[in-house]
Amino acid sequence: MKKTGIMSAMVEELDILLKHLKNKKTQTIGQREYYCGELWGHNVVLVFSRWGKVAASSTTTTLITEFKVDEIIFSGVAGALDGDINIGDVIVAENLFQHDFDASPFLLRHVLPLIMKKEIATNSRIKHKLFDAGSDFFNKQFKEEISSEYLEEFDIDKPKILMGNIASGDQFIRDSKKRDEIRQSLDNVLAVEMEGAAVAQVCYEFEVPLGVIRTISDDANDEAIKDFPKFVYNVASQYSFFIIKNYLGHKH
Ligand code: SAH
Numbered sequence: 001m002k003k004t005g006i007m008s009a010m011v012e013e014l015d016i017l018l019k020h021l022k023n024k025k026t027q028t029i030g031q032r033e034y035y036c037g038e039l040w041g042h043n044v045v046l047v048f049s050r051w052g053k054v055a056a057s058s059t060t061t062t063l064i065t066e067f068k069v070d071e072i073i074f075s076g077v078a079g080a081l082d083g084d085i086n087i088g089d090v091i092v093a094e095n096l097f098q099h100d101f102d103a104s105p106f107l108l109r110h111v112l113p114l115i116m117k118k119e120i121a122t123n124s125r126i127k128h129k130l131f132d133a134g135s136d137f138f139n140k141q142f143k144e145e146i147s148s149e150y151l152e153e154f155d156i157d158k159p160k161i162l163m164g165n166i167a168s169g170d171q172f173i174r175d176s177k178k179r180d181e182i183r184q185s186l187d188n189v190l191a192v193e194m195e196g197a198a199v200a201q202v203c204y205e206f207e208v209p210l211g212v213i214r215t216i217s218d219d220a221n222d223e224a225i226k227d228f229p230k231f232v233y234n235v236a237s238q239y240s241f242f243i244i245k246n247y248l249g250h251k252h
Pocket residue numbers: 009010051052076077078079080171172173174192193194195217218219220221
């Protein structure tokens with residue numbers, strides 16, 4: 001049976017999935033706990049990625065080389081880079097960039113050495129399946145499952161799911177100047193976070209299919225981070241749970 005690595009960028013997302021994991025076996029490698037077992041009849045390995053590109057790359061490599069996963073689904077939260085994207089929206093990643101990578105003058109800014117391109121694409125099949133899983137979540141589960149108290153608090157009215165590019169780097173972006181610079185220097189980037197592109201690079205090199213979903217938690221600006229932990233616990237981790245559940249439940 002296929003084995004899916006499910007990596008969470010937030011501990012709260014992992015905690016909800018763990019409550020549903022059957023036949024759990026835990027293994028600790030490199031200060032990370034990997035939880036093997038079954039989720040709704042699927043073979044899975046769950047793990048918290050930890051934060052930043054280096055940490056997430058290391059976790060990904062272990063998932064691939066030690067646990068031999070056949071595919072990886074990576075979830076987390078991200079800052080919006082585009083004014084039309086709001087807190088509570090979901091982005092399914094198409095291409096991922098490392099916005100802080102710059103080996104000029106040897107290579108053009110953002111081009112990754114040896115790989116020789118700026119962007120790494122996610123797997124097309126997984127991307128579409130995640131998009132369907134997310135659309136189903138918004139259409140069928142969202143109203144019932146996400147408490148209106150939090151929707152009001154975080155001003156989430158008509159959340160949407162989009163497919164698009166994501167930029168990753170080792171900085172929490174909370175400054176409009178930096179945010180605008182990232183947006184302007186890369187093609188069509190919708191969101192910024194700290195891990196996705198690193199995970200994508202490892203998956204690309206090992207030829208492991210990857211899908212990435214990110215719930216928008218802030219607008220990468222100063223006033224944005226109203227109540228980050230509260231949002232992650234009550235909204236984003238619920239989103240991830242249902243989208244992953246729908247993903248594993250989908251037939252195609
Ligand atoms: N709460 C943690 C810090 C989380 S790091 C602590 O106490 O240390 C922030 C996480 O949110 C990372 O997984 C990152 O990918 C994501 N993220 C959300 N908004 C972001 C933004 N504006 N810029 C960069 N990363 C962001």
